[in-house]
Ligand SMILES: CSC[C@@H](O)[C@@H](O)C(=O)COP(=O)(O)O
């Protein structure tokens with residue numbers, strides 16, 4: 505039987521090796537409240553290898569040797585740390601790699617993301633996406649995978665929202681559906697849960713995730729001050 509230990513796939517002195525980068529990112533994300541209490545995570549695609557964390561572990565304390573490695577073409581694990589299971593987010597990360605050609609996908613349980621999903625549901629409607637405009641930070645988000653450049657200051661940012669389910673992996677179908685309906689999106693919010701954000705590479709996924717989290721925090725604060733999220737005031741205003 506072929507060994508799946510393959511520790512050399514995750515052990516490297518190179519700080520940019522995906523196994524090292526995932527651990528470093530999760531340590532940073534923990535300080536932002538994005539991967540608290542084992543929730544959330546990050547996965548990186550490097551050539552034909554997908555690097556992914558174990559399930560149910562404290563994501564900020566992981567070591568590179570805790571990482572699983574999946575062969576992207578065969579969908580088989582070629583490195584499996586003993587006694588651990590791969591993250592339940594795996595099929596959702598895979599959707600970003602296969603359907604969007606992403607190089608990195610980040611899942612956070614950010615409270616700002618969760619609050620925004622609740623505000624949209626209460627004030628706009630269950631089927632509505634999150635929409636906001638006229639914020640400088642919107643320029644941190646690309647226009648779309650088939651479009652050149654980033655959104656402009658006068659563009660409207662739209663992030664779809666899907667409903668949460670009992671098991672993370674069962675979100676895959678609705679995440680894929682949201683990707684179809686919103687072909688330009690680089691993120692999908694999950695109601696009462698968090699967000700999936702992907703990018704062409706680690707740098708882009710991280711900066712897009714940061715830009716979105718900044719926008720969500722601002723949106724929550726704007727709501728408290730009864731400031732509209734869009735210039736036509738159709739989104740974000742409470743009744744009356
Ligand atoms: C606080 S448990 C959260 C999990 O159920 C899930 O939402 C999650 O984001 C992480 O799943 P995991 O399988 O531990 O990587």
Ligand SMILES: [Zn+2]
Nearest residue numbers: 543544672698
């Ligand atoms: Zn989650």
